[in-house]
Amino acid sequence: AQKVTQAQTEISVVEKEDVTLDCVYETRDTTYYLFWYKQPPSGELVFLIRRNSFDEQNEISGRYSWNFQKSTSSFNFTITASQVVDSAVYFCALPTGYSSASKIIFGSGTRLSIRP
Amino acid sequence: DAGVTQSPTHLIKTRGQHVTLRCSPISGHKSVSWYQQVLGQGPQFIFQYYEKEERGRGNFPDRFSARQFPNYSSELNVNALLLGDSALYLCASSLGRTPYEQYFGPGTRLTVT
Numbered sequence: 001a002q003k004v005t006q007a008q009t010e011i012s013v014v015e016k017e018d019v020t021l022d023c024v025y026e027t028r029d030t031t032y033y034l035f036w037y038k039q040p041p042s043g044e045l046v047f048l049i050r051r052n053s054f055d056e057q058n059e060i061s062g063r064y065s066w067n068f069q070k071s072t073s074s075f076n077f078t079i080t081a082s083q084v085v086d087s088a089v090y091f092c093a094l095p096t097g098y099s100s101a102s103k104i105i106f107g108s109g110t111r112l113s114i115r116p
Numbered sequence: 117d118a119g120v121t122q123s124p125t126h127l128i129k130t131r132g133q134h135v136t137l138r139c140s141p142i143s144g145h146k147s148v149s150w151y152q153q154v155l156g157q158g159p160q161f162i163f164q165y166y167e168k169e170e171r172g173r174g175n176f177p178d179r180f181s182a183r184q185f186p187n188y189s190s191e192l193n194v195n196a197l198l199l200g201d202s203a204l205y206l207c208a209s210s211l212g213r214t215p216y217e218q219y220f221g222p223g224t225r226l227t228v229t
Contacts, residue, residue: 004158037220043204045159045220091158095214102213103149103172106158 001026002096006107013082014115021077021110023092029053034075035093035104036066045091051075082114118143120209120221128227129197137192137224141209147171148190149218150182151206159206165190166213194226202228 151159
């Protein structure tokens with residue numbers, strides 16, 4: 001099965017706290033990619049990161065970091081020193097179907113609220 | 117460069133009516149995919165078109181149809197609208213068939229009353 005699970009429906013933290021969004025995936029592919037998207041209230045999906053299954057190194061981009069662990073099928077996203085502007089819904093996603101229909105399977109999303 | 121554009125931004129329809137949503141991909145992109153995002157859920161795949169042919173279809177009824185034009189723009193049509201069709205409809209374009217890099221448009225918010 002191809003599936004993405006984001007068990008945290010909503011998270012609320014106070015500004016400047018660190019917060020981690022969990023993502024667990026299932027795939028039958030031996031090589032694959034994983035994405036994270038941000039969806040602010042405006043509705044547009046903003047692409048944050050793409051990782052491939054070859055590379056398990058953690059990645060850091062400013063206040064954002066990603067922890068990819070193939071052994072536990074997890075691709076977690078951490079925001080350090082959160083800011084109010086980080087408030088949004090975040091989706092973890094698994095692109096699939098390279099030989100047939102190509103589509104992205106999204107998790108159900110985690111709504112993150114940063115309180116001032 | 118212009119990103120993916122969608123029109124209209126919002127629309128309100130009545131049950132039983134028909135609706136057409138439009139999408140223009142990024143210049144040079146030949147693949148367009150459509151997703152439906154119901155409130156509180158992640159986007160769900162509806163269709164992929166590549167080089168003007170349907171390459172994949174998600175688990176949606178035949179009331180949903182789409183097509184891609186020679187300029188690679190696309191239309192999504194929904195007939196006999198139901199209240200449950202109320203959602204944000206997202207269009208994504210990519211250069212090729214694979215989903216490695218799909219760029220999403222701002223979406224069309226459809227409300228069915």
